[in-house]
Amino acid sequence: MFFKVNDVQQFQAQKDFIDTALVPLLSLDFKEEKIQQSSSATEFILSLTAFVEQQFKGRLMLVPPFSYTDQTKAGLPVSLLKEELINAGFKHVIFITSDHSWTSFSEQIDVIWLPSIPLESMDVGVKKSVLEDQLKQIIPFLTSRWY
Numbered sequence: 001m002f003f004k005v006n007d008v009q010q011f012q013a014q015k016d017f018i019d020t021a022l023v024p025l026l027s028l029d030f031k032e033e034k035i036q037q038s039s040s041a042t043e044f045i046l047s048l049t050a051f052v053e054q055q056f057k058g059r060l061m062l063v064p065p066f067s068y069t070d071q072t073k074a075g076l077p078v079s080l081l082k083e084e085l086i087n088a089g090f091k092h093v094i095f096i097t098s099d100h101s102w103t104s105f106s107e108q109i110d111v112i113w114l115p116s117i118p119l120e121s122m123d124v125g126v127k128k129s130v131l132e133d134q135l136k137q138i139i140p141f142l143t144s145r146w147y
Helices: 005-013 035-055 078-087 100-105 124-146
Strands: 020-027 060-062 066-068 092-097 110-113
Touching (some): 005 060, 020 035, 035 060, 035 124, 078 092, 100 110
Parallel strands (some): 020 092
């Protein structure tokens, strides 16, 4: 499910079943030497989270990405975002990122870190295969929270 009107209406009607919010954390870096890497990591996380949403439609909602820069990261209240999502009816709030530094917040938030894989030069079949492989790494994390 996505954060759009029809899916949100379904979430409101079925909160007992749609119990997980998936929040992409995206690092934006516009420095000349880092912008391509940043955009590649963003494309990877957005593609992966859309793929995860397809696989678990009816169980989780993919919320809009939480984007930040190096300068704004320190003040990000992700624990407040988690609290708001819990108050909205989600039992589980899971953040997903390619920025390893978020793993230091694992006592406050559930975070999945995956190194970025450049998808931009892959054909559709290879890209799907890579996303399937990444999904296999995410499934144990999700199921450990659900059971």
